[in-house]
């Protein structure tokens with residue numbers, strides 16, 4: 001298979017590219033590095049089956065030769081990133097998705113949209129099945145991401161219905177693992193970075209809000225199964241096990257062997273209270289569910305953060 005991965009140098013994209021190369025596929029990784037750096041895929045650049053293209057996908061993309069699959073992952077993804085890049089987020093979710101779908105249509109390729117649990121907004125139904133239409137504030141600060149993804153979903157379904165493109169949607173819930181950016185504002189990288197630096201761990205609100213945490217290797221497995229299936233989705237991919245933010249902070253304190261104090265700070269606007277996927281459909285249609293224990297995933301992520309922190313200190317010392 002020859003696959004185009006937009007946002008391929010990002011956190012999830014780099015793991016997807018790695019897995020595709022490992023399975024002997026050809027990969028064209030397209031990224032403008034607005035929220036990532038080329039270092040994430042540096043270890044793949046010597047592979048003759050891997051091609052890195054620096055490009056803003058909203059400008060369109062011409063890929064000579066055959067393409068069998070387009071994975072569309074390009075988008076700022078963490079609240080800190082999309083609040084800092086509101087118009088870029090709306091543009092890549094709309095025009096970027098349009099261009100990526102055009103590429104798939106022109107090449108007769110399968111298409112996979114990386115949508116999000118944020119499509120459900122601050123949900124009133126728990127856990128969230130795919131049939132739930134969501135509870136989104138269309139004009140709040142987070143709407144630039146939520147509504148861009150909802151538009152991207154509508155566009156994907158229109159290409160599927162109208163042009164017969166084999167287009168699919170997955171709704172990804174919180175995913176974590178090595179190569180997350182320490183400053184991306186999400187709970188796991190923030191807590192690990194604070195713990196490793198011996199700083200207080202800052203939990204928002206009273207820490208009782210929950211998230212479900214899926215390890216990136218499991219998520220990538222779900223993306224590949226979805227691409228191979230005949231189902232259009234949307235299909236939820238995430239870990240149905242909920243963890244409160246306070247529990248997560250205590251867990252990370254223990255696993256890093258830090259003794260950081262836990263401090264409560266104000267919650268951001270429209271921050272969802274609970275998030276938990278109903279993955280019945282993923283189990284039935286894809287035979288998929290997360291298999292990596294969260295604790296194992298956290299240990300791998302902590303090792304990666306420790307290594308990067310040490311190499312930064314090392315470089316600074318030199």
Ligand code: NAD
Pocket residue numbers: 006007008009010011012013030031032033034035036037055056057058072073074075076077078081092096114115116117171172173174175176
């Ligand atoms: P990330 O920020 O690490 O990766 C996104 C990548 O897209 C970056 O490399 C960025 O430079 C690139 N990009 C952004 N705009 C672009 C553009 N116009 N042209 C080309 N490249 C562009 O984020 P991630 O966590 O790896 O998320 C990947 C995808 O998965 C996103 O679409 C996100 O919405 C979705 N998702 C992620 C999570 C999660 O928990 N990480 C949850 C739900 C959905």
